[in-house]
Amino acid sequence: LEDLQDAFDFAYKVHYLPGEDSTNDPHRAQQVQVLQGKLQMLDRQRREVLAQMQQLLGRSETLRDFLQQELEAWQERQRRSCMGAPADTRLRPLEAWFTELGQGLFQLLQLLQLLQDLRQKLTYERDPLKAETPLLERRLRELLSYLLKSAFVVEQQPCMPNASKRPLVLRTGTKFSARARLLVRLHDRSHRMEAKIHIDRLGTPSPFLPQNELAPLKGPLSWGIPAQPRWVSGRIGLAADALFHPAGTPPRSKAFSLLPSPSPLVPLLQKEQQFFSKPPPAPWPLLAEVLSWQFQSVAERGLDRDHLLMLGKKLFG
Known part of the structure; x- marks a missing residue:
């Protein structure tokens, strides 16, 4: 496509010099016909490239939906594993698929940037690049954002240091650890990533426990019905703030912001207390x-x- 555009641009500049009167040139009609043929070939090639990108994006969306199903199946196996079930919770196969899809989408983004550069050098009436590249870029960025948000998972659920304690069985006032993982591995150093992972506590404290008693509360959580209920409600989650800088793009204007909904770690919501008190x-x-x-x-x-x-x-x- 780039070679065709260079050939047309060279022929156009040779036969249409500024200020030159070529009305009496006997070969003018033939030259115009040749240029028209080159332009038609260039237009046809541009439309073919855009059609191929549309097809690749469609396949990528199909693969994304398949990976989402596999990820949900893995999360179900992880929940069973937290209860002691012998389940395969390895992430390496999913990581390989997520990484391949992510790298392919980043390559499509680079190709789209090249198409935009070609459009800036040469455009014409009813240019397909002018009409379709913005739509393709928006669709591609939405697909990339969805993929990166889905790829942020809690690999190891919260667990106390005591090895005999199962994941998600936590005590107030006791340290616990959790491990997050991004399933898209960017091996290319030209793709810079800035990431910050933090624990975010959502929701409001339960009215059963005064605010000033939340911090010093110690001892195991009990979901029985004591004489004076001292339930702690809230929602603890892992959140990630990340910026992805694809290769060859300005670090600010083309950065991807990864702001997924915090993955739930310990869901102890007010509305769920009734479930635990009367399961x-x-x-x-x-x-x-x-x-x-x-x-x-x-x-x-x-x-x-x-x-x-x-x-x-x-x-x-």
Whole structure:
């Protein structure tokens, strides 16, 4: 495409010199016809390149939807793993797919920038680059932003230092750790990234506990119904502020801002307190499966059918 544009630009400047009167040139009609043919070929090539980009963006959106389904399946396996289930929670396969898609989208962004540069050098009436490149750029940036936000995950759920404690089983006044991960690995150093990850606490304190008692409160959280309820409500999340600078673009005007909704770590909301104080009855098959998971996570051996039958009789008669 660039070669075709250079050839047309050279021929146009040769045959249409400023201030030169070529009305009496017998070859003028032939030269105009040749230039018209070059322009038509250039226009056809531009439309073909734009059509290919449209097709690639469509495939990228299909792959993005597939990766979103795989990510949701991984999150479900992670939730089961937090309860002791033997689940595969590796992120390397997802990271490979997210990285390949992200790199491909960044390459498309660079190509789109080159097309915009070509349009600035040469444009004409009904130029497809003038009408379609802004729409393609907006669509591409939306796809990139969605991908980067989806790629920010909580790899390790909050866990206290005590190895015997499961993830998400936390005590107030006790330190815990969590690990976040961005599944898009930018190997190209020309793509600069500035990131800052912080813990954000959302929501308002529960009216059951005065504000001045929130900080010094210690001891395990209890979801029973004590004489004086001392529940702590809120929502703790990981948030990331990041700027992505694609190669060959100004650091400010083309930076991507990654501001995802904070991934929930410890959801203890006011509206959920009723659920914990009066939990709905769990069917025995589901409870038995969870008990087997927890035994297996501690003793490296699950409960067989006879064990579960004995527990069921002990618990429910």
